Amino acid sequence: MTRKQPAAARQQRGGAGGAAGAGATRASLRRGAWTPEEDELLARAVAREGEGQWRTLPRRAGLLRCGKSCRLRWMNYLRPDIKRGPIAADEEDLIVRLHRLLGNRWSLIAGRLPGRTDNEIKNYWNSHLSKKLIKRGIDPRTHMPLAAAAAASHSHRDSAAAAAPDKTPPPPEQPSSSSGAGVGGNDGGGSDFPAMMGLGAEVFEGLSDPFCALDAAGRGGFDIGCPMVDDGTFSSFLDSLVSENQLVDYFGDHKDAGGGNDQAGA
DNA sequence: AATGTTCGCAACCGCTTCCGG
DNA sequence: GCCGGAAGCGGTTGCGAACAT
Numbered sequence: 001m002t003r004k005q006p007a008a009a010r011q012q013r014g015g016a017g018g019a020a021g022a023g024a025t026r027a028s029l030r031r032g033a034w035t036p037e038e039d040e041l042l043a044r045a046v047a048r049e050g051e052g053q054w055r056t057l058p059r060r061a062g063l064l065r066c067g068k069s070c071r072l073r074w075m076n077y078l079r080p081d082i083k084r085g086p087i088a089a090d091e092e093d094l095i096v097r098l099h100r101l102l103g104n105r106w107s108l109i110a111g112r113l114p115g116r117t118d119n120e121i122k123n124y125w126n127s128h129l130s131k132k133l134i135k136r137g138i139d140p141r142t143h144m145p146l147a148a149a150a151a152a153s154h155s156h157r158d159s160a161a162a163a164a165p166d167k168t169p170p171p172p173e174q175p176s177s178s179s180g181a182g183v184g185g186n187d188g189g190g191s192d193f194p195a196m197m198g199l200g201a202e203v204f205e206g207l208s209d210p211f212c213a214l215d216a217a218g219r220g221g222f223d224i225g226c227p228m229v230d231d232g233t234f235s236s237f238l239d240s241l242v243s244e245n246q247l248v249d250y251f252g253d254h255k256d257a258g259g260g261n262d263q264a265g266a
Numbered sequence: 267a268a269t270g271t272t273c274g275c276a277a278c279c280g281c282t283t284c285c286g287g
Numbered sequence: 288g289c290c291g292g293a294a295g296c297g298g299t300t301g302c303g304a305a306c307a308t
Contacts, residue, residue, distance in 0.1 A: 055293060072277070107296060122297070123275055
């Protein structure tokens with residue numbers, strides 16, 4: 001963390017010219033790094049009026065930012081309950097467990113980690129945990145052993161190739177089509193659940209239909225005609241899962257490796 | 267010491283979902 | 288039931304710091 005300079009010191013990202021296009025309104029909006037003054041204005045506005053109404057909030061706050069940018073800044077940086085500092089070993093374990101269950105549903109995962117933001121977890125996953133899993137021979141997308149994952153991918157390719165020898169289809173285990181894709185997008189149920197692929201049925205013991213349960217925590221529902229599970233149920237479900245001692249497969253030794261949090265050094 | 271490369275993270279972008287009219 | 292605006296989400300980008308050569 002010492003590497004990071006204060007946000008305010010960061011240079012403007014998109015650059016003045018970046019806002020090209022659109023109308024004058026858009027062009028006049030500031031982009032890039034937030035200054036302490038802007039942070040202050042935003043924090044005061046949210047304290048005064050509460051969260052929400054992001055579209056109009058910047059104007060009322062006297063900010064030349066789009067509402068989206070304000071929301072993001074508040075959610076990821078200014079919120080008072082945000083926990084600073086390195087991800088602890090237990091948090092790391094939890095992230096891996098939840099990712100195994102939920103895939104790249106960062107907001108859902110973040111919801112189980114008080115004080116952590118989806119952006120933070122996403123970044124941490126991409127820069128630390130995925131590499132860590134790979135180093136341990138585990139495919140971070142499917143949570144399967146890399147060899148098995150490769151084999152599965154290969155066999156998929158083979159069969160696909162048989163059908164269409166000219167083309168190399170995208171790896172089926174890649175979850176993210178793009179954006180919030182698939183979560184509620186009832187079309188992508190299977191491919192959107194990389195976690196499920198490597199997920200043993202034992203994980204869902206006690207749940208009549210894990211797909212329904214999982215998705216209830218998300219947004220929509222899989223179009224497989226199952227009743228929704230309320231958030232409380234899902235919550236307890238996750239609690240029970242994350243308390244299991246399943247992570248030996250992943251970080252069985254890292255906890256012993258002193259402090260466990262190698263991200264400090266990473 | 268200078269230069270190149272890698273890493274970490276804040277912010278942006280595009281898409282989907284939700285919700286009210 | 289349809290439509291449009293707002294909010295939310297996940298992927299990607301770009302910058303600066305740290306590290307390696």
